[in-house]
Amino acid sequence: MLRILLGVNLLALAAALVQSQGVQDSLQHFIDMAAWVQPLLLFNLALLAVLGNSLQRAPAWIGRTLVLLLAAASAIVLSALWSHLIFADAGGGGQALLRAGLLAALAAGLMLAYFALRAGALSPALVEARLQALSARIRPHFLFNSLNAVLSLIRADPRRAETALEELADLFRVLMRDHRELVPLADELALCRQYLALEKLRLAERLHVEWDLAPDLPLHLKVPPLMVQPLLENAVYHGIEPLGDPGTIRIRLARRADALQLDIVNPCAGGDEKPRGSHMALDNIRERLALYYDLEARLDTDAVALGDGRHEYRVRILLPCRAQRQ
Known part of the structure; x- marks a missing residue:
């Protein structure tokens, strides 16, 4: 869990640096992004803790696919809820929701790749x-x-x-x-x-x-x-x-x-x-x-x-x- 928390937040920080013009601007971008990333991340960690035994019993490729789908679906749901409750005028429609799901799936895929490489190193x-x-x-x-x-x-x-x-x-x-x-x-x-x-x-x-x-x-x-x-x-x-x-x-x-x-x-x-x-x-x-x-x-x-x-x-x-x- 600690590695997932650090890894996803580092990815968020990298994204903030890419989107920003300067250091101060990137810090504000990261804070804004963290307000969306942290609830999503904690929600996914809680779900993985509950579903962990079931996912481990499934074949590896099925378990990884389910993790990617879980990350994408939770990101879409959270984005829709976030836009409806707080940023109703900045929803962006279906494209914004699809973008959020793809970004969450990409972050989950990168973390899964990291854990696969680490498991190989610790064979x-x-x-x-x-x-x-x-x-x-x-x-x-x-x-x-x-x-x-x-x-x-x-x-x-x-x-x-x-x-x-x-x-x-x-x-x-x-x-x-x-x-x-x-x-x-x-x-x-x-x-x-x-x-x-x-x-x-x-x-x-x-x-x-x-x-x-x-x-x-x-x-x-x-x-x-x-x-x-x-x-x-x-x-x-x-x-x-x-x-x-x-x-x-x-x-x-x-x-x-x-x-x-x-x-x-x-x-x-x-x-x-x-x-x-x-x-x-x-x-x-x-x-x-x-x-x-x-x-x-x-x-x-x-x-x-x-x-x-x-x-x-x-x-x-x-x-x-x-x-x-x-």
Whole structure:
């Protein structure tokens, strides 16, 4: 919807520039045109939202034809109503109505062509290749840090190192899976608990974890693999470890209407800057969320100064709570 709103208004702005003599004149043309375009655009978006499921079930060429006819018909009806109620003396007859319908159909056709080109650029083969490359980037980082955690225990506490190796073997087994496919949220949380247990063996009382899971949490919801674990890894290596003092990582998951909200909060030493070294994981997850969910998912980060002089680093992810097509 956002792309349609921006695209049609850009087309209206281009039309205003073509019809005008100067910049100021074009601005007035665009305002006059927007008074007609915006109600028509919002009306068509509302109809497409209502008829979306029916149009998707039809063959592609039929669905596109219906969209063009819908745009043309609604433009003709709105133009006739607009002329009758407000500009009765500027109706222009049937030619003006036909012109309005053709212009609306042309704008709808251009937007459909844009979406067709975009769908081709995001074809399943290209998306899978990109997801595989992103997963391959995050795996060595994860394994390197986990091995370092085990190596730090071998001499100091062999028994604890043996337990850590068992945990690490389970984590390796998870990493060998195909990471292009979505996994249940319950599996992703189980992986996070295993990882934090491994770090707890290394950091002992320096690491505390608080889980806050809502009772209605949709544990069956499919989410991208390795979505939460890299964030916890950042929280440990760039938050807890540099401080030297005990610290707490807070993990909260809740459902907000039709969205899943994940919050991760950890103490940090800096002020308003991002922890150094965390950009790769954050950028990686943000790009994978865009490939899976387009504009429906969001990852936000913020460094907050508390009243007692401490600082916290906060990460929030919002995901749509709906079935994903593979």
